[in-house]
Amino acid sequence: MNFLEVLKETVDKVEGAVSSMIIAADGIPVQEYISERLIDLTGLGAEASAMIRDIGNAAENLGLGEAREFSIISDKCGIIMRKINAEYYLALVIKPEGNYGKGRFVLKTAVPKIEGEF
Numbered sequence: 075m076n077f078l079e080v081l082k083e084t085v086d087k088v089e090g091a092v093s094s095m096i097i098a099a100d101g102i103p104v105q106e107y108i109s110e111r112l113i114d115l116t117g118l119g120a121e122a123s124a125m126i127r128d129i130g131n132a133a134e135n136l137g138l139g140e141a142r143e144f145s146i147i148s149d150k151c152g153i154i155m156r157k158i159n160a161e162y163y164l165a166l167v168i169k170p171e172g173n174y175g176k177g178r179f180v181l182k183t184a185v186p187k188i189e190g191e192f
């Protein structure tokens with residue numbers, strides 16, 4: 075399964091999901107799929123590197139171990155990001171009324187489908 079197929083499947087399986095993307099830890103987008111544009115994914119990629127670094131540092135400082143997943147829920151949308159490996163993340167953008175629990179589960183099951191490609 076290629077990246078675009080996995081991203082599309084991820085969006086299609088989650089009620090309220092509108093886009094997904096693979097982002098490098100430095101913020102560079104690798105691949106994206108958009109069924110509806112709620113936010114600028116290029117901007118998300120640019121901000122992702124700072125979020126990844128800050129959340130990783132916070133988890134380490136709290137003695138939590140490695141941060142594997144994090145989410146941001148706002149008035150406009152929710153963004154769930156799941157670690158693929160040390161350098162790449164899978165992100166899912168969901169409408170406010172979407173199913174965030176299923177989004178987390180679908181991301182968790184999607185990562186093994188693509189992690190061997192990295």
